[in-house]
Amino acid sequence: MTLGTSTRLGLFLLLAPILVWLIALLVLPHADMFLVSMREKVAPRTYEFSLANYAEFFTEPLYWRTFARTAIMSIAATAMTLLIAFPVSYYIAKMLRGRLKSFLFLLCLVPFWVSELVRTFGWMILLRESGVFSNVFQWVGLADAPVEMLYNDATIMVGLVYTSMLFMVVPLVTTLDSLDDAQVEAGYDLGGNAFTVLREIIVPHAMPGIVSGCIVVFMLTLGNYLTPVLLGGKDSLWFTAQIYTQFITRFNWELGAAFGFLLLALSSLIVWAGLKVTRQTLTETMG
Amino acid sequence: MLETTDSFDLECRSLVRRFGAFVAVDNVSFGVPQGDFFSILGPSGCGKTTILRMMAGFDQPTSGDILIKGNSVLDVPPNKRPVNMVFQQLALFPMMSVAENIAYGLVRKGLGKSEIADKVKSALDRIGLPTSGDKSIKQLSGGQQQRVAIARCLVLEPTALLLDEPLGALDLKLREHMKVELKKMQDQFATTFVYITHDQSEALVMSNHVAVMNEGRFEQIGTPQDLYYHPDTAFVAGFVGDSNRWHGTVERADSSGVKVVTADGVSLLATPAGDAPLSKGGEVDIFVRPESVVLSLEAERVSGMDNRISGELISILFNGANSRALIRDSKTGGELDVALPQTGEFSTLAQGAEVHLGWGLAQAKAFAVNGERP
Ligand SMILES: Nc1ncnc2c1ncn2[C@@H]1O[C@H](COP(=O)(O)OP(=O)(O)O)[C@@H](O)[C@H]1O
Ligand SMILES: [Mg+2]
Numbered sequence: 001m002t003l004g005t006s007t008r009l010g011l012f013l014l015l016a017p018i019l020v021w022l023i024a025l026l027v028l029p030h031a032d033m034f035l036v037s038m039r040e041k042v043a044p045r046t047y048e049f050s051l052a053n054y055a056e057f058f059t060e061p062l063y064w065r066t067f068a069r070t071a072i073m074s075i076a077a078t079a080m081t082l083l084i085a086f087p088v089s090y091y092i093a094k095m096l097r098g099r100l101k102s103f104l105f106l107l108c109l110v111p112f113w114v115s116e117l118v119r120t121f122g123w124m125i126l127l128r129e130s131g132v133f134s135n136v137f138q139w140v141g142l143a144d145a146p147v148e149m150l151y152n153d154a155t156i157m158v159g160l161v162y163t164s165m166l167f168m169v170v171p172l173v174t175t176l177d178s179l180d181d182a183q184v185e186a187g188y189d190l191g192g193n194a195f196t197v198l199r200e201i202i203v204p205h206a207m208p209g210i211v212s213g214c215i216v217v218f219m220l221t222l223g224n225y226l227t228p229v230l231l232g233g234k235d236s237l238w239f240t241a242q243i244y245t246q247f248i249t250r251f252n253w254e255l256g257a258a259f260g261f262l263l264l265a266l267s268s269l270i271v272w273a274g275l276k277v278t279r280q281t282l283t284e285t286m287g
Numbered sequence: 288m289l290e291t292t293d294s295f296d297l298e299c300r301s302l303v304r305r306f307g308a309f310v311a312v313d314n315v316s317f318g319v320p321q322g323d324f325f326s327i328l329g330p331s332g333c334g335k336t337t338i339l340r341m342m343a344g345f346d347q348p349t350s351g352d353i354l355i356k357g358n359s360v361l362d363v364p365p366n367k368r369p370v371n372m373v374f375q376q377l378a379l380f381p382m383m384s385v386a387e388n389i390a391y392g393l394v395r396k397g398l399g400k401s402e403i404a405d406k407v408k409s410a411l412d413r414i415g416l417p418t419s420g421d422k423s424i425k426q427l428s429g430g431q432q433q434r435v436a437i438a439r440c441l442v443l444e445p446t447a448l449l450l451d452e453p454l455g456a457l458d459l460k461l462r463e464h465m466k467v468e469l470k471k472m473q474d475q476f477a478t479t480f481v482y483i484t485h486d487q488s489e490a491l492v493m494s495n496h497v498a499v500m501n502e503g504r505f506e507q508i509g510t511p512q513d514l515y516y517h518p519d520t521a522f523v524a525g526f527v528g529d530s531n532r533w534h535g536t537v538e539r540a541d542s543s544g545v546k547v548v549t550a551d552g553v554s555l556l557a558t559p560a561g562d563a564p565l566s567k568g569g570e571v572d573i574f575v576r577p578e579s580v581v582l583s584l585e586a587e588r589v590s591g592m593d594n595r596i597s598g599e600l601i602s603i604l605f606n607g608a609n610s611r612a613l614i615r616d617s618k619t620g621g622e623l624d625v626a627l628p629q630t631g632e633f634s635t636l637a638q639g640a641e642v643h644l645g646w647g648l649a650q651a652k653a654f655a656v657n658g659e660r661p
Contacts, residue, residue, distance in 0.1 A: 186380075189366065
């Protein structure tokens with residue numbers, strides 16, 4: 001069957017805004033960025049084609065270690081988000097009915113009515129040396145001097161998990177909602193216990209939600225800038241902060257661009273490896 | 288009522304389940320003997336699923352006791368009860384293959400790999416799907432899925448299998464076929480079945496015993512023949528099998544029967560049935576089975592009968608040996624459903640023909656109208 005001219009025109013008009021958006025905002029800047037990343041400044045205002053920027057990432061330990069640290073902490077944050085979000089989602093999707101259910105689901109959304117920057121400053125007010133927690137601890141008698149709870153990895157982790165929660169809860173609630181209660185009951189009826197029913201029936205059913213939630217949370221965490229930098233301070237050693245430094249502080253756009261592409265490539269590689277290890281496919285997850 | 292002894296595989300004693308002020312199951316007692324095909328038959332919403340869920344352990348009775356092989360199981364969780372349930376929507380596990388579905392319960396029991404493989408294979412053979420073990424559930428037809436759902440329970444050799452309207456999701460033709468199939472499977476696995484349905488033909492065809500349920504109570508327990516020929520209540524008479532029905536007031540009641548006059552002024556003779564006594568002035572419902580009515584073209588043939596009506600043939604509902612004639616009473620305009628014998632006598636019967644109907648007083652059962660029920 002061939003499409004009529006008018007149908008084809010209609011299709012084109014429908015797709016046009018998406019295409020413009022894709023090309024103008026994604027393809028063009030990235031293509032330019034890619035070219036920038038592949039050149040080296042040999043003299044003022046003279047550039048040459050070179051892979052030196054990419055080589056620098058692998059030869060300078062600070063850079064690749066920062067990336068490895070970022071990736072590992074992102075994976076840990078993703079795992080922690082999943083562990084906390086799963087019971088919460090199960091409770092919302094399967095235990096609650098009616099208005100309470102929608103209310104709790106909405107409650108997960110509330111933190112996102114405040115911008116990430118303001119939210120993170122909120123954490124800082126709570127956790128800094130002269131902050132609320134520090135004062136409460138001293139008042140209760142748990143500590144006899146001000147406690148600094150900012151600028152360490154645990155705090156970064158808490159901030160990242162908090163920021164990511166919603167992106168895990170939404171896909172999980174959606175998939176768990178579609179799980180028939182009778183499946184769980186059949187699991188018990190045929191001799192399963194809480195653990196085997198979870199492993200054999202609930203988790204396999206929720207797998208598409210788990211995978212898509214994990215991918216989104218991992219990518220968001222890896223690419224997060226505000227939370228690690230504000231809560232972790234100068235020593236947060238987050239890879240996006242490194243990119244920022246190259247572009248803004250060092251004015252080394254070539255290296256910054258190369259880092260940007262490495263972030264993209266390496267994170268895609270990690271997601272791909274994660275899917276392989278858990279034997280999931282993207283098509284299954286999405287469709 | 289079946290007598291209460293310890294020889295029952297499954298027994299409920301004075302079972303009550305309330306949801307708030309609403310009584311879903313109201314003082315239900317019954318016992319299911321070993322190897323029985325026991326059905327609970329009742330309209331939608333009468334509390335059948337609630338009873339089954341309490342037996343399976345998914346719901347707790349407000350009061351009363353449930354016994355399996357003579358022992359109370361109220362404190363036993365569902366995964367430890369020796370009964371298994373076939374769910375209304377089957378609840379097969381879509382992420383597992385057919386064989387894995389059947390093996391699920393055996394694996395949970397901790398059986399050895401080879402033993403499980405043997406049992407799964409023999410179960411697949413018995414349900415006629417010997418080569419379908421590796422297929423996914425979605426590749427099976429509705430009837431095949433049905434059989435897998437039942438086999439998945441029966442490989443565990445439960446004391447009783449609980450089935451919640453398992454044929455409800457199938458189309459009519461398959462349903463007829465599965466009735467026979469289910470009965471065969473019960474024989475093959477020699478297991479006690481407790482089957483709930485709102486379809487009286489399913490219950491009558493397959494069961495050894497049927498309990499008729501209405502609004503949370505059991506109206507009557509008995510063999511299908513008992514329920515059909517000797518209903519205890521008006522509800523059973525109306526719900527089990529087809530009936531012609533009249534409503535009227537008792538004009539005379541004595542040892543030979545009752546004389547009832549309907550609002551249309553028709554006088555009918557009937558036999559009192561049910562527990563509540565009938566007395567002059569009381570309201571009653573009269574039930575007459577279509578096959579109890581004699582149909583004739585000549586008035587003399589029915590002249591000796593206790594009840595007689597003349598009418599006009601409205602239509603013939605041909606269905607082989609189960610054909611029916613729909614007849615309009617010429618006096619009152621009421622419609623009657625009458626069995627149409629396929630004997631040739633009526634082969635020339637045409638719409639609008641005048642016919643004569645008659646039936647004996649013994650075939651008409653009069654029940655006191657509800658409200659006076661104990
Ligand atoms: N969990 C529950 N909460 C409140 N009411 C319920 C619950 N489960 C069942 N009911 C009510 O109990 C009655 C019987 O339900 P059910 O046993 O499912 O009927 P059936 O299986 O005979 O169609 C229905 O009126 C239903 O609304
Ligand atoms: Mg039901």
